[in-house]
Amino acid sequence: MNKKAIITSALPYANGEIHLGHVASTYLPADVTTRFLKLNGVEAYYVCASDDFGTPILIQSEKEGKTPTEYVAYWNKRDYEDFSAFNIDFDYFYKTSSSENIAFVQDVFKKLNDSGHIYEKEIIQFYCNNDKKFLPDRYVKGICPYCKAEDQYSDLCESCGRVPDEITDPKCSLCGEPPTKEKTTHYFFRLTNFGDSLSKWLDENDHLQKDVKKYVQNWIKSGLIDWDITRDISWGVPVPLSGANDKVFYGWFDNHLAYISTALKFLADKGIDGKSFWNSADIYHFIGKDIVYHHYLFLPAMRLGINSEYKLPDYIPTRGHLTLQGKKISKSRNWYIGLKQFLEYYPADYLRFYLVSINPYSQDDLNFDWDDFATRINSELIGNLGNFVNRALGFTKKSFDGKVPETTSFDEKDLEAEGKIKNLSNEVGSLLEQNHLDRALKKIMEFSSFFNQYFQHKEPWKLSPGTTNCVFLSVNAARSMAITLFPFLPESSQKIWIQLGLDGNVKDSSWSGASELKILSGHVLGDSFPLFTKVEITDIEKHKKNLGPSK
Incomplete structure (x- = not known):
C-alpha cells in the first residue's frame, strides 16, 4: 500500500x-x-x-x-x-x-496553448432572442443524437453518458423557445491529439473498472471530438489572452x-x-x-x-x-x-450504514427506499450489531462488575472465535482496498452475527466453565468491531470505544490492531448504554408522505 x-x-x-x-x-x-x-x-x-x-x-x-x-x-x-x-x-x-x-x-491553459493543443475557431452557437443571450450548454435541452433520450442537456446526455456534438430539437431551457444560431469565436482544446495516449493510459491502469474502461475505449475508437472550452458569459475564469473578448472558461x-x-x-x-x-x-x-x-x-x-x-x-x-x-x-x-x-x-450513522449497504462498486443504480431503510436499521444495525455490543458489554458490567475476567484453556468454539478476530482486519481490509465497501461492511456484520451466535451458544449467564473465555473474547470482538467500523460509522465506533473504557479516540488506532486481543484480563469497562434507537414505522410513513407535490 x-x-x-x-x-x-x-x-x-x-x-x-x-x-x-x-x-x-x-x-x-x-x-x-x-x-x-x-x-x-x-x-x-x-x-x-x-x-x-x-x-x-x-x-x-x-x-x-x-x-x-x-x-x-x-x-x-x-x-x-x-x-x-x-x-x-x-x-x-x-x-x-x-x-x-x-x-x-x-497557467494550465497557457501551457496547453504554447504546446499547440489550443486553437481559435468561429462557431455557430445557440442564441435566445427572447432572453437576449448566448445559451451555454446547460440552457439548451433536446434529444440526444446518440441514444435518442429526450430532455437532455446539450453538453451531456445523462442517459448514455456521452457528450453530444449537437443536440437534436433544441429548446431554450429558460423560456422553452427554439433558439437561433449566431456566430461567435471560441477556443478549443485538441482532444483529438490524445486518442492514442489516452488508450495507452487506460490499458496500463489496472485499478480502473473494466466495464468503464471498455466503453471509454469504444468512445475513443469511434472518434474523439475537439472540445469547446470557452463561453460567452461574465462569471468564470477569464481566458488569459489578448483579444479573448471577455470570454471565460467552460x-x-x-x-x-x-x-x-x-x-x-x-x-x-x-x-x-x-x-x-x-x-x-x-x-x-x-x-x-x-x-x-x-x-x-x-x-x-x-x-x-x-x-x-x-x-x-x-x-x-x-x-x-x-x-x-x-x-x-x-x-x-x-x-x-x-x-x-x-x-x-436520524443520526448520520444510520444513513451512512444504509447507503454503504445498498451501494455496490459498479455503475448500477441504487434505490433509497424508506421501508427498506427501516428494516435494515432495525434488524441489522440494531438487531445484530447493537444487540451484540449491548449483550457483551452489558453482561460484563452486570456479572463481573465491568472487569474483564481471567481466561482458562480455550475450547474449539473459543478457538474459532479467536480466529475470527485475528482474521478480521485482513478480510475487511482486502475488500476496502478493492473498493468493495458494501462487501466490507457486510463482512463486519457477519462477524457480529457470529459473535451473537457464539455468545448464545456459550450461555455465559449460567456462569458455567468457559464463561470467562466467552466474556474475554466477546469484549475483544467489540473492540475489533469499533476499529473496523470506524470508516463507516465513526460516531457509533467511538461510542463502543468509550463503553470499552479505552482512552483517546478510535481513529488513532491501527487497522491491523483490530485483529489483536488488546483488552486484557483485569481491564475495567466504561458505562454501558444502547448504541441505537429503533426506527418507528409511523415516522417512516410520515416521511414517505412528505415526498412529491405539496398537497
Whole structure:
C-alpha cells in the first residue's frame, strides 16, 4: 500500500443544497476510503471544493439580488456544514473561484496553448432572442443524437453518458423557445491529439473498472471530438489572452483542475511540496457515472497536454445514481431528501450504514427506499450489531462488575472465535482496498452475527466453565468491531470505544490492531448504554408522505 494518497470527489455545484443522491456515489465512499487509509498509516488527504462558476449561478444570483461571489459564498459554507453534519471529514474544502485556482487554470491553459493543443475557431452557437443571450450548454435541452433520450442537456446526455456534438430539437431551457444560431469565436482544446495516449493510459491502469474502461475505449475508437472550452458569459475564469473578448472558461475546463490547485494550497499551508507529494501519492477521484466522459477523457488529456506535470489518477471509483422510492430524484417535483433534512430525522450513522449497504462498486443504480431503510436499521444495525455490543458489554458490567475476567484453556468454539478476530482486519481490509465497501461492511456484520451466535451458544449467564473465555473474547470482538467500523460509522465506533473504557479516540488506532486481543484480563469497562434507537414505522410513513407535490 502506497503510504501517501490524495482523495477527491466530484465537486458540489454551488447552486443548491446537498441531497442524498449527492452523497451516495461520491462523498461517502471517498470518506470511508480516506478513513480506512489513515487507519493503515497512510498520509491521506481528502480535499474538495465548491464548483462556483457557470450560467446557472449567474442567473440565480441575479434573481436573488446577490452578486455571484456572495451567492457562491453562501452555498460553499452551507454545503460544508451539511457535509460536516454527515461526518464527511474533508481535510480541506475550498472553492474553484479562489485566486489560487484561477491562477492555476490560466497557467494550465497557457501551457496547453504554447504546446499547440489550443486553437481559435468561429462557431455557430445557440442564441435566445427572447432572453437576449448566448445559451451555454446547460440552457439548451433536446434529444440526444446518440441514444435518442429526450430532455437532455446539450453538453451531456445523462442517459448514455456521452457528450453530444449537437443536440437534436433544441429548446431554450429558460423560456422553452427554439433558439437561433449566431456566430461567435471560441477556443478549443485538441482532444483529438490524445486518442492514442489516452488508450495507452487506460490499458496500463489496472485499478480502473473494466466495464468503464471498455466503453471509454469504444468512445475513443469511434472518434474523439475537439472540445469547446470557452463561453460567452461574465462569471468564470477569464481566458488569459489578448483579444479573448471577455470570454471565460467552460466550467468543466476549470473545475477538475481545482482537485490539483486545492491540494497544492492545502499542502503548501502545511509546509509540504505539493507537486512532489501529488506525483508520489495514489490519486483517487470518486465520481458518479454521469461524468465518466470528463474524468476518463478530458481530465487525463489535459494532464497529458502539460506533459503529465501532475500525474493522472490511479483510481476513479465510479458508481451509479441514487433513485428515491424507485423514481429519479427531482428537486422541482419535490422528489428528493435534503441531507440536512434527513439528519434532523436520524443520526448520520444510520444513513451512512444504509447507503454503504445498498451501494455496490459498479455503475448500477441504487434505490433509497424508506421501508427498506427501516428494516435494515432495525434488524441489522440494531438487531445484530447493537444487540451484540449491548449483550457483551452489558453482561460484563452486570456479572463481573465491568472487569474483564481471567481466561482458562480455550475450547474449539473459543478457538474459532479467536480466529475470527485475528482474521478480521485482513478480510475487511482486502475488500476496502478493492473498493468493495458494501462487501466490507457486510463482512463486519457477519462477524457480529457470529459473535451473537457464539455468545448464545456459550450461555455465559449460567456462569458455567468457559464463561470467562466467552466474556474475554466477546469484549475483544467489540473492540475489533469499533476499529473496523470506524470508516463507516465513526460516531457509533467511538461510542463502543468509550463503553470499552479505552482512552483517546478510535481513529488513532491501527487497522491491523483490530485483529489483536488488546483488552486484557483485569481491564475495567466504561458505562454501558444502547448504541441505537429503533426506527418507528409511523415516522417512516410520515416521511414517505412528505415526498412529491405539496398537497
